[in-house]
Amino acid sequence: MKKLIITLSLIFCLHLVKAQDKVVLEADSHLDSLVLKNIEINKASQSMEGYRIQIFTGSDRNNANALRTRFLTDFPEEQIYLIYQQPYFKLRVGDYRNLIEAQSMYQQLQKFYGQILIVPDKINLPKL
Numbered sequence: 001m002k003k004l005i006i007t008l009s010l011i012f013c014l015h016l017v018k019a020q021d022k023v024v025l026e027a028d029s030h031l032d033s034l035v036l037k038n039i040e041i042n043k044a045s046q047s048m049e050g051y052r053i054q055i056f057t058g059s060d061r062n063n064a065n066a067l068r069t070r071f072l073t074d075f076p077e078e079q080i081y082l083i084y085q086q087p088y089f090k091l092r093v094g095d096y097r098n099l100i101e102a103q104s105m106y107q108q109l110q111k112f113y114g115q116i117l118i119v120p121d122k123i124n125l126p127k128l
Contacts, residue, residue: 049123050122051098051118052102053093053102054091055091055109055113071091093105
């Protein structure tokens with residue numbers, strides 16, 4: 001019983017001490033401007049980190065466009081992007097936020113396009 005009274009007394013005392021503590025936050029004046037700048041950058045950005053499936057890499061633009069047309073016929077609901085990174089054209093599919101989403105489509109596409117791979121990329125923000 002003595003232990004219980006002592007424990008309760010200590011808890012009560014600690015609560016009183018904690019209730020009297022005041023937290024004063026001092027911040028550099030430049031911090032607010034940096035936070036506002038970051039907010040503006042985020043609003044302007046229409047992309048985020050994610051994944052796409054690369055179905056073609058090569059230096060022939062005609063082959064890339066032909067495969068792009070074929071893909072759009074087979075998968076009209078999917079987004080496809082033709083990217084030029086000197087000296088190669090690359091066809092990348094989808095806007096997947098995580099690997100699980102990308103792997104689901106990867107398994108479907110592998111049947112049709114063979115040598116494909118999942119690559120990290122900047123993706124478009126999902127439509128709300």
